Amino acid sequence: xxTMKNNITLIGxxxxxxxxxxxxxxxxxxxxxxxxxxxxxTQWHKVFAWGxxxxxxxxxxxxxxxxxxxxxxVKRTYLNKSGKQQFVTEVEVKHVIGL
Numbered sequence: 001x002x003t004m005k006n007n008i009t010l011i012g013x014x015x016x017x018x019x020x021x022x023x024x025x026x027x028x029x030x031x032x033x034x035x036x037x038x039x040x041x042t043q044w045h046k047v048f049a050w051g052x053x054x055x056x057x058x059x060x061x062x063x064x065x066x067x068x069x070x071x072x073x074v075k076r077t078y079l080n081k082s083g084k085q086q087f088v089t090e091v092e093v094k095h096v097i098g099l
Contacts, residue, residue, distance in 0.1 A: 006072045008091055010045060011099070012036035014065045018057045030054035034067060034091075047071075049093035056096060066099040 015033040022028050031048045047069065049057055061067065071093040080086050 007070070008073055009068070009070045010034060010036055010091065011068045012045070012066070014061050014063055014067060015044060016063045018054075018061050020054065020058050027051070028054040028058070030057040030061070032057065032061065034069065046088060046090040047093055048090055049096065053093050053096055056098075057093075060098045068097040068099055069093045070095040 012034040015035050018030040018032040020028065020030050027050065029048055029050050030053070031046075034045050034047050036043050036045065049071075069091065071091050073089055074092045075087065075089050077085055077087050
């Protein structure tokens with residue numbers, strides 16, 4: 001039996017147009033934020049998608065568009081412009097539906 005670990009499903013609106021990055025090897029990634037609301041409180045989620053899903057986001061997704069996404073949480077670190085290590089938790093999209 002497959003276990004249901006590290007899965008997340010969100011329905012919300014894109015906070016801005018996606019930032020698209022094309023790599024030399026042909027890969028593509030789309031990064032954006034999605035806003036979800038519950039009981040009058042809005043939460044923002046950092047989201048990214050690869051490949052065909054990134055292509056769909058690039059053509060369909062615009063600021064304000066409502067999406068249903070399913071994926072997994074990913075934690076990563078990076079160095080900011082001043083050289084300080086930063087930690088971020090993001091959602092890696094595995095499935096998307098434009099609503």
